[in-house]
């Protein structure tokens with residue numbers, strides 16, 4: 013006998029696709045939901061039987077927890093009376109490429125119509141706007157970009173930045189140009205998981221790494237534990253436009269894979285200028301407009317980052333006070349080979365399109381002469 017489907021029709025339904033397969037999409041989206049609720053002041057425990065709390069008050073429960081398939085959070089009035097509950101349900105289906113995610117809010121209108129209806133009110137005022145903001149294409153794209161690169165966090169980001177395969181060619185390029193020695197003192201702005209620092213420290217230099225992601229700071233500390241214990245490295249939390257370092261204190265400043273994220277780059281450039289000692293050298297590696305929308309800078313980055321023409325970048329550096337400014341549009345393939353990347357990965361670095369390395373110096377002579385830059389295929393200069 014056919015069973016009557018008692019599932020209530022959702023009051024709100026949102027469907028979106030993500031690139032990850034359902035298991036991974038589930039972890040990603042549940043985490044995003046938790047972040048979204050946290051911003052609205054609520055704590056969600058993402059596991060079977062987990063609670064939804066507002067401070068100490070528990071007013072919701074994870075009523076369905078099926079990783080890769082379904083999550084349901086049921087919200088009840090604080091006094092757990094019989095008034096109708098409101099549920100948020102996320103369903104995950106495998107799609108041709110990744111997963112299709114369906115987000116539904118159930119029982120909202122019924123709650124609004126019921127006596128009291130406080131959960132319906134709460135859903136209308138707090139839950140729905142928070143969720144809509146987060147899962148709208150704009151909110152979702154921002155979140156993904158933050159998680160992956162602008163303020164990396166989560167397991168997948170930790171794994172990526174511990175050993176960022178695709179960054180090794182530009183790490184080697186920068187080191188080739190800076191040829192650091194044991195008398196150098198380096199600051200790495202937006203140091204991520206500290207992989208560049210680890211390589212740079214092989215020169216015998218001392219260094220400070222700065223990042224605004226606490227998870228990256230902890231990872232960079234972990235990756236470089238020996239250098240920290242030897243007193244050659246500090247890794248600290250901080251923002252590029254307010255560097256937590258003394259003025260005139262570094263011989264070299266590196267900022268790689270970060271500059272595109274700055275909404276107002278002059279603030280960061282002025283801080284790098286301040287941090288460098290006279291004669292100190294700056295190396296910024298970033299993407300040009302040619303990279304926008306390519307595998308080097310796909311969505312959601314393509315529409316959210318700032319991309320610079322080489323000359324524009326040079327002009328910004330001059331405005332911040334730097335001299336000897338020059339820009340390279342490097343062919344990274346030799347560096348990909350030097351980094352011993354697998355052939356299929358190295359193939360991404362053939363050609364010059366899309367990357368720019370800016371080299372410049374703070375005017376004045378270093379107390380100990382700075383070594384200058386290494387050989388380059390420079391395309392511009394002052």
Ligand SMILES: C[S@@+](CC[C@H](N)C(=O)[O-])C[C@H]1O[C@@H](n2cnc3c(N)ncnc32)[C@H](O)[C@@H]1O
Pocket residue numbers: 160161162163164173176179201202203204205207208222223224225228250251252253267268269270273274
């Ligand atoms: C794409 S990752 C690159 C990390 C590292 N430089 C590398 O190449 O592997 C960008 C890093 O810059 C950091 N970042 C972005 N904007 C920042 C800012 N305004 N201040 C400090 N760190 C920032 C992020 O947290 C992230 O760790």
